[in-house]
Amino acid sequence: xxxxxxxxxxxxxxxxxxxxxxxxxxxxxxxxxxxEHAEYLRGYFEQGVVLAYGPVxxxxxxxxxxxxxxxxxxxxxxxxxxxxxxxxxxxxxxxxPMYLSGSRAGNSE
Numbered sequence: 385x386x387x388x389x390x391x392x393x394x395x396x397x398x399x400x401x402x403x404x405x406x407x408x409x410x411x412x413x414x415x416x417x418x419x420e421h422a423e424y425l426r427g428y429f430e431q432g433v434v435l436a437y438g439p440v441x442x443x444x445x446x447x448x449x450x451x452x453x454x455x456x457x458x459x460x461x462x463x464x465x466x467x468x469x470x471x472x473x474x475x476x477x478x479x480x481p482m483y484l485s486g487s488r489a490g491n492s493e
Contacts, residue, residue: 392453394435394484395460399448399469400476407439407446420468425450428463435487448475451484 399421401407410418428434437450454460460479469475 393456393460394482395452395454395457396480396482397437397450397452397460397464398478398480399450399467400478401445401447402474404445414474417469417472417474421448424467428452433463435484451482451487452479453484457481 403409406414425434425437429437433453435451435453438448440447440449452460452463454463457479464470464477464479467475467477470477
């Protein structure tokens with residue numbers, strides 16, 4: 385019997401805020417959604433599906449990012465679309481396939 389093992393695929397998840405000033409002027413409702421977002425990604429991080437996540441302080445504008453290790457693009461889409469901020473219509477996102485050459489990260493918490 386031949387065993388077929390599907391290789392893990394990696395995707396760069398970009399969480400796009402609703403406005404450039406979002407980090408400075410989010411409402412209490414938006415702040416609550418961001419807490420739900422952090423818990424949501426933390427759950428996948430603890431499962432090993434999200435390899436890294438956090439805010440990116442790009443001079444062109446702050447955004448969130450995550451690196452997903454999944455079986456296929458459909459799984460990456462399900463994770464992205466399940467994010468509380470996406471479901472609520474607060475954020476939009478993009479997913480890009482990537483080749484993860486290597487990784488090493490510490491936990492800043």
